[in-house]
Amino acid sequence: MRTWQTPLSLDRADPAPLAVQIARALTARIRAGALRPGAPLPSSRALARTLGVHRNTVLAAYGELAAEGWIASDPARATLVSRDLPPPAPGAAGAPGPAARAxxxxxxxxxDATWETLPPGTLELLGGTPDPRLVPVAALGSAYRRALRRREHLAYGDAAGHPRLRAALARMLGEARGLAxxxxxxxxxxxxxMALALAGRALLSPGDGVAVEALGYRPAWESLRLAGLRTVPVPVDARGLQVERLEALAAAGAIRAVYLTPHHQYPTTVTLAPARRLALxxxxxxARLLVLEDDYDAEFHYEGRPVPPLASADGAGVVVYVGTLSKVLAPGLRIGWxxxxxxxxxxxxxxxxxxxRQGDLAVEAAVAELFEEGEAQRHAWRTRRVYAGRREALAAGLRAHLAGALSFRTPAGGMAFWCRVAPGLDPEAWAARALRAGVAVQPGRLFAHDRRPRPFLRLGFGRLDERELAEAVRRLAAALPRGAQRAGASGA
Amino acid sequence: MRTWQTPLSLDRADPAPLAVQIARALTARIRAGALRPGAPLPSSRALARTLGVHRNTVLAAYGELAAEGWIASDPARATLVSRDLPPPAPGAAGAPGPAARAxxxxxxxxxDATWETLPPGTLELLGGTPDPRLVPVAALGSAYRRALRRREHLAYGDAAGHPRLRAALARMLGEARGLAxxxxxxxxxxxxxMALALAGRALLSPGDGVAVEALGYRPAWESLRLAGLRTVPVPVDARGLQVERLEALAAAGAIRAVYLTPHHQYPTTVTLAPARRLALxxxxxxARLLVLEDDYDAEFHYEGRPVPPLASADGAGVVVYVGTLSKVLAPGLRIGWxxxxxxxxxxxxxxxxxxxRQGDLAVEAAVAELFEEGEAQRHAWRTRRVYAGRREALAAGLRAHLAGALSFRTPAGGMAFWCRVAPGLDPEAWAARALRAGVAVQPGRLFAHDRRPRPFLRLGFGRLDERELAEAVRRLAAALPRGAQRAGASGA
Structure with missing residues (x-):
């Protein structure tokens, strides 16, 4: 009985019953190899005496361990560790948690798995992210509480989404995007x-080629690649994706699909030209190509009428349309379609x-209510005004302080500027200096399929108010190398 | 100008500005092929007169259409549909919405894509689903509202989950499952x-083999298959998965992983025997196998101490542990780990x-609060008592009314009974009759990897209270073929 010289540790403050503590301690020893298969255990009477507990407590622990197969009785009615147990693996003893290495x-x-965390206080002049300070959280919180009262929202339900939200989105797409x-x-x-990840898996087969914008949205490409697809870059110019390049790719069987952002191209903000839309x-x-149309910032168009999506002109069943509420409500809601x-x-x-399995039906129902009551639409109008003001503020700031270093066309929509960096300025060095100065901007290389540098910066104005934008531009200007700044000022 | 004999329809009640309506109507006609590339358009003056609007309204519409490339001016300054547009595709005209066929x-x-909808009023004697009527919705709703006050919960955040929830789960796993x-x-x-879908994609490679329980959880297999993996069935007996069968499979390179439910095996409810746990x-x-341990109903164990998970004895970094709050809180929350x-x-x-991208951080924070305040634990205790009562009620009901038709061992945990159907009774015919009688039960074939019939029914007691369970058993008995029922009564 030398094994028992180290007493089992029982803790009277532990809320677990003593029998449970005993059983737990014994299995821990068996697993750790301290008690080997066939090792004798003390009699219930002896162990009860040692531990200062009632014998029935030990009998309860032994009974359970026997039922689970950890311990057994030998012909002489002594209790021992089951001989059915293999010896423990080396290294298995006393592991304090999961291993560091698989x-x-x-x-x-x-x-492309790196997503940086920014130092606190950094102003995020980053593309496409809206301002969570604008979200109507009180209305959303109340709607969620109401949605929870219908307890079927907490059960398994429709994998296609809450019927109320699907109806609200259908109405919104008809009214705002001309998409019946x-x-x-x-x-x-x-x-x-998730829309993109699903499309890559459910509508295409591993090995298929997908044409993508050569300057574009990397997380979409990565989703497609993880689905086993090949992404084939196609150049983008001032009229959007060069659709005419697709013909030969399709004829050669090199692509089965096209993924693009025709409304305000990501990241360049240009709109796909009508002739190209129809040609596509x-x-x-x-060619029976799938056109995966990402209409990600449809709600934010500041000048004239938003261009209708490709899907609204698709009579052939070739377009699968992707939308999101990340920009109009909040990314954290994770609602797209x-x-x-x-x-x-x-x-x-x-x-x-x-x-x-399915989405979060209570959140979906709550968001549907915001649409049904017009709150989502009012919010979209309000925020469109806010973002239009921010767009003007950023344009004015850039013109005033960085005219020689950056040139740009104010975008008709979206939440970011695509700015050409003056010759002689290294956009990546500038972005790195800017980050140290407290402002985060994205150099063109981040959006390039070939990962080569491009003389551009993408500057997002969604998350910052007008005061913050002014400060961000100030920091960006301060981060310009001195010579470049002077050159810029004269070259404007 | 014959094209204009059909007047453009302007709707003064339409909230869209008249210029927008004009532009919209013109692009619709261009897209539908009613206005071909190069077709002349009326002068702004003429169209304004025809429509009864101010000429500036038409000029605004034309200006926008020109900017978008839909229309152009010829050398004589007449306006016409841009010659850059290709002719419309046949069938593209006037499509009232997306095509039925891709x-x-x-x-x-x-x-395995069929998920049935049950007729209203059906009593669901279905495996593993908890009762949404028990969810503490008031506490959850309040916690969600509080979580929304921190607006960063609506932005992009940690893809690994809210840090508070990860901390709460870590504490829970230590206390309830002995998993440090x-x-x-x-x-x-x-x-x-999602945990299973991710594991199949991130930890294994297409073509890899995964050993699974030959009677098991089909949605998990389907996730693995959709990740390009092969599922290899291994028999299950009264001690769980026959681990000894894995050795040869591993040696032959036929498997790189094992997926199993060792706590209360799904669907048979048996616990994996200790010798097999250690051998696995x-x-x-x-063999450097990944062990994917699905501990899905860990919280519900009614007799003695729950068996600790394999992960708690893993010193070699081979176990990846899957858990969920679907049973202890609600499936609709979609929180697992x-x-x-x-x-x-x-x-x-x-x-x-x-x-x-990430989970729903506000929901994750709300659930974390339920744990931090002990509400989740109290709820688990309360519902364990409720489900224990339901388990007794179902056992008593089956013994009283179906003793000859069904035999079973009352499960030590979980929310379902695995019942052997008496010889001569066809479980599928019975289940079909039962559905017509208003009670849904699952025949053994649904859980079989080979899809062959098995003489079993799985009866879940989670969703029904004791009165409903009595009624469900009554309906199940009423659905027995008469001869079989008599035979059952005498053979008990």
């Missing part, structure tokens, strides 16, 4: 990111069930 | 389903960013 081989990592789509042709997703739809119809041909939406929904 | 080729569908895991080794997912860990260590070796969790988090 004991199996990990496949290659996603190629019935609720049944909409799948609510967890943001545009016609090519897709003939896919709209398109019914059979494609059904296929996407089938895949979604095996990805995360 | 104009591209869909890849094969998931093989730091918050950094936990990734919060959207339910166990040792084999995994030697993965815990395991740090490098594996980092890899999973990197993949998750491209799947749906």
């Amino acid at each position: 004991g199996f081989d990990l496949p290659p990592a996603p190629s 789509v019935p609720p049944e042709a909409i799948l609510v997703t967890r943001g545009a990111q 739809l016609e090519l897709a119809r003939r 896919l709209a398109g041909p019914r059979d494609a939406i059904a296929r996407l929904t089938a895949h979604r069930r095996f990805l995360d | 104009g591209f080729d869909l890849p094969p569908a998931p093989s 895991v730091p918050p950094e080794a936990i990734l919060v997912t959207r339910g166990a389903q 860990l040792e084999l995994a260590r030697r 993965l815990a395991g070796p740090r490098d594996a969790i980092a890899r999973l988090t990197a993949h998750r960013r491209f799947l749906d």
Whole structure:
């Protein structure tokens, strides 16, 4: 009985019953190899005496351990550690938690898995992110509470999304985007990111090629790649994606799909030209290409009428439309959607069930209520005014302080400027200096499919108010190398 | 100008400005092919007269259309539809919404995409689903409102989950499951389903084999298959998965991982025997297998002490642990998690960013608050008592009314009984009759990897209170074929 010289530790303050503590301590020893298969255990009477507990307490612990197969009785009715147990693995003893390293081989990592954390106090002049300070949280919180009263929102439900939200989105798409789509042709997703991940998996097959904008949205490409697809870059110019380049790719079987952001191209902010829009739809119809249309900032267009999405002119069932509420409400709500041909939406929904089963129905119902009561629409109007003001403020600030260093066209929509950096200025060195000066900006290389430098900075104005924007521009100017700043001032 | 004989329709009640309506109507006609490239348009003066609007309104519309490239001026300064536009595709005209059929080729569908909708009034004697009527919705709603006050919960945030929730889960796992895991080794997912989908994609490679329980959880298999993996069935007996069968599979390179439910095996409810637990860990260590441990109903164990998870004895970094709050709180919250070796969790988090970016931080923070204030724990205790009562009620009901038709061992935990159907009774015919009688039960075939019939029914007691359970048993008995019922009564 030498094993018992180290007493079992029982803790009277531990809320677990003493029998449970005894059983737990014994299995810990067995697992750690301190008690080997076949090792004798003290009699219940002896152990009870040692521990100062009632014998029934030990009998309860032994009974449970026997039922679970940890311990057994030998023919002489002595109690011993079950001989069925294999010896413990070396190194298994006393592990204080999960290992730092996996004991199996990990496949290659996603190629773009770094998402930086910014130092506190950094002003985020970053593309496309809205201001969470503008979200109508009181209305949202109340709507969520009301949604919880219907307890079916906490159960398993429709994987395609809450029917009320699908109906609200269908109405919104008709009114705001000229897209006539019935609720049944909409799948609510967890943001545009899940929409893209699903489309890559459910509508295409591993090995398929997808044409993408050579300057574009890297997280979308990475989702497509993780689905086993190949991304094929196609140049972008002042009229958007060079659609004419797709013909040969399609004819050669190099692509089965096109992913693009035609409304305000990401990151350049240009709108796809009408001739290209029609040419793309016609090519897709003939070549049976999937057109994955990402209409991510549809709600923010400041000049004239927003251009209708490709999906609104698709009679051939080639467009699958991706939208999100991340910009108009909040990214943290994780509400996006896919709209398109019914059979494609059904296929996407089938895949979604095996990805995360369904969305958060209570949040979906709460957001539907914001739409039904007009709160979401009013919020979109209010914030459009706010963002229009911020756009003007940033344009004015850049003109006043960085005219020689940056040139730009004020974008017709969206939440960011795509600025050309003057010759001789290294956008990446500038961005690095700017970060040290307390302002985060994105150099062109981040958006390039070939990861090569581009003489551009993308400056987002969504998250900062006008005072903060002025300060951000000041810091950006202060981060300019001195010579460059002078050169800029004269070259404007 | 014959094109203009059909007047453009302007609607004074439409809130859109008249210039927008004009522009919209013209692009609709261009898209529909009613106005071809090069077709002349009326002068602004003429159109203004026809429509009864101010000429400036038409000029605004034309200006915008010209800026977008839809229309152009010829050398004689007449306005015409841009010659750059290709002719519209046949069939593109006047499509009232997305097509029913995709104009591209869909890849094969998931093989198990049917999720039935039950007729209203059906009593759900279904496995594993908890009762949403028990969820503490008032506490949850209040916590959510408080979480929204911190607006960073509505922005982009930590893809691994809210730090407060990760800390709360780490404490819970230590206290309730004996699993010492730091918050950094936990990734919060959207339910166990996303945890499995992620593990299949981030920790394994397409073509890899995964051993699964031959009677098991089909949605998990389907997630693994959609990740390109092969599922290899291994028999289950009264001691759980037959671990000894894995050795040869691993040696032959047929498997790189094992997915299993060792606590209360799904669907048979048996607990994996201690000898097999240790043998599995040792084999995994030697063969570098990933052990994907699904501890899905850990919270509900009614007899004695719950068996600790495999992960708590893993010193080799081979176990990745999957848990969920679907049973203890609510499936609709979609909160699950993965815990395991740090490098594996980092890899999973990197993949998750491209799947749906992050969870719903406000919901995660609200649930964390329920844990911090002890509400979640109190709720778990309360509901454990409720479910224990329901388990007794179902056992008593089955003994009283179906003793000859069904035999079972009352499960030590979980929310379902695995009942053997008496010889001569067809479980599927019975289940079909039962559904018509207003009670839904699951026949064994639904859980079989080979999809062949098994003489079992799985009866879940989670969603029904004791009165409803009595009625469900009555309906199930009423659905027995008469001869079988008599045979049952005498054979008990």
